[in-house]
Amino acid sequence: MTYGFIGAGNMATAMMKGLLHANVDPADIYVSSPHRAKSLAEELHINAADSQTVIDHSDIVVLAFLPNQLTEIGATLNFTNKIVVSVLAQITIADLNQAIPNAFNVRALPNINSAIGQGNTALAFADNIDAAQNKIVTHFWQLLGNSVTLEEEQFAIFSAIAGSGPAYVFKFIDALTKAGVANGLEETQAASIATQTVLGSASTLNQSDSDAVTLMNSVASPGGSTRAGLDNFEANQFDDVVAKAILATVNHKHA
Ligand SMILES: NC(=O)C1=CN([C@@H]2O[C@H](COP(=O)(O)OP(=O)(O)OC[C@H]3O[C@@H](n4cnc5c(N)ncnc54)[C@H](O)[C@@H]3O)[C@@H](O)[C@H]2O)C=CC1
Ligand SMILES: O=C(O)[C@@H]1CCC=N1
Known part of the structure; x- marks a missing residue:
C-alpha cells in the first residue's frame, strides 16, 4: 500500500510519523508541498514529489492543506479513481464530491496524536465507496490509533474535543x-x-x-x-x- 500527502504541515507530518511508527516502509510514503516537502522527505527518508506525481504513485491520497485551498487544488489536479482522504476541517463529503468529482472521497478529522499511534479520528465515507475500499481506509486509520465512523453533523463537536x-x-x-x-x-x-x-x-x-x-x-x-x-x-x-x-x-x- 502506498500513501500520498498533499501538504506537509503539522497534521500531515503527524500522520507520516504515525505511519513510520507503525512500521510502514518510508519508500511507500510520498509528499508534496510548495514549502516543506523536500526537507521533510530528507528528515523522514520518504519521497518528495510534485502533487500529481504523489497522486499517481499513491493508493491512498491524503489532502492535508488548508480548507480554503480545496477548490483551487481540486481543479488543478487529476484524482480520477483514487481513494482521497481529506483531513480538512469543515469540508464535507458534498464539498469533496464537488471539488474532486471523479474520486472515492473520505472525510476524516484526526488529531496530532496520530504521530505516536494514539490518534483519535472521525470518518465519513462518500456513497460510492465500496466495502473493500472502506476496509482499506479503516485499516489505514487503525495504523494511527483509534477511529470511528461518525455522522457529518457531529464532526464540528468531534473536531472541537478530539481535533483541537x-x-x-x-x-x-x-x-x-x-x-x-x-x-x-x-x-x-x-x-x-x-x-x-x-x-x-x-x-x-x-x-x-x-x-x-x-x-x-x-x-x-x-x-x-x-x-x-x-x-x-x-x-x-x-x-x-x-x-x-x-x-x-x-x-x-x-x-
Ligand atoms: N493541526 C491539527 O492538529 C489538525 C489539522 N487538521 C486539518 O489539517 C489541515 C492542515 O492543517 P495544519 O497541518 O495544521 O496546517 P499547516 O499550515 O501546518 O499545513 C498546511 C500545509 O499545506 C501546504 N500547502 C499549501 N499550499 C499547498 C499546495 N498548493 N499544494 C500542496 N500543499 C500545499 C503547506 O505547505 C503546509 O505544508 C487543515 O485543513 C486542518 O483543518 C485537522 C485536524 C487536526
Ligand atoms: O485548528 C484547526 O482549524 C484544526 C481543526 C482541528 C484542529 N486543528
Missing part, C-alpha cells in the same frame, strides 16, 4: 507548569511533573470502570487540600470557561 482538544490539554499542562514555577519549581521540572500527572490520570481513567467525576472525588480526601482546589475551580466557573471555549471552537468558520 490536544491544544486545550497542552494549555492545561502549561497552566499547571506556570503555577509550579510560581510556587518555586524549576521550569523543566514543573513541566515534567505536570505532563506525567496528565498522562497518568488519563491512563488511570481509561483503565478504570469509574467516570472522571468519581475519580476526581477519590483524589479529594475529606477536609484535604484537593477539595480546596476543586472549590476554587468551581468558584471560578472552570466548566463554564471550558464550555465557552468549546462553543467558540464549534462555531468558528474557516476563512
Whole structure:
C-alpha cells in the first residue's frame, strides 16, 4: 500500500510519523508541498514529489492543506479513481464530491496524536465507496490509533474535543507548569511533573470502570487540600470557561 500527502504541515507530518511508527516502509510514503516537502522527505527518508506525481504513485491520497485551498487544488489536479482522504476541517463529503468529482472521497478529522499511534479520528465515507475500499481506509486509520465512523453533523463537536482538544490539554499542562514555577519549581521540572500527572490520570481513567467525576472525588480526601482546589475551580466557573471555549471552537468558520 502506498500513501500520498498533499501538504506537509503539522497534521500531515503527524500522520507520516504515525505511519513510520507503525512500521510502514518510508519508500511507500510520498509528499508534496510548495514549502516543506523536500526537507521533510530528507528528515523522514520518504519521497518528495510534485502533487500529481504523489497522486499517481499513491493508493491512498491524503489532502492535508488548508480548507480554503480545496477548490483551487481540486481543479488543478487529476484524482480520477483514487481513494482521497481529506483531513480538512469543515469540508464535507458534498464539498469533496464537488471539488474532486471523479474520486472515492473520505472525510476524516484526526488529531496530532496520530504521530505516536494514539490518534483519535472521525470518518465519513462518500456513497460510492465500496466495502473493500472502506476496509482499506479503516485499516489505514487503525495504523494511527483509534477511529470511528461518525455522522457529518457531529464532526464540528468531534473536531472541537478530539481535533483541537490536544491544544486545550497542552494549555492545561502549561497552566499547571506556570503555577509550579510560581510556587518555586524549576521550569523543566514543573513541566515534567505536570505532563506525567496528565498522562497518568488519563491512563488511570481509561483503565478504570469509574467516570472522571468519581475519580476526581477519590483524589479529594475529606477536609484535604484537593477539595480546596476543586472549590476554587468551581468558584471560578472552570466548566463554564471550558464550555465557552468549546462553543467558540464549534462555531468558528474557516476563512
Ligand atoms: N493541526 C491539527 O492538529 C489538525 C489539522 N487538521 C486539518 O489539517 C489541515 C492542515 O492543517 P495544519 O497541518 O495544521 O496546517 P499547516 O499550515 O501546518 O499545513 C498546511 C500545509 O499545506 C501546504 N500547502 C499549501 N499550499 C499547498 C499546495 N498548493 N499544494 C500542496 N500543499 C500545499 C503547506 O505547505 C503546509 O505544508 C487543515 O485543513 C486542518 O483543518 C485537522 C485536524 C487536526
Ligand atoms: O485548528 C484547526 O482549524 C484544526 C481543526 C482541528 C484542529 N486543528
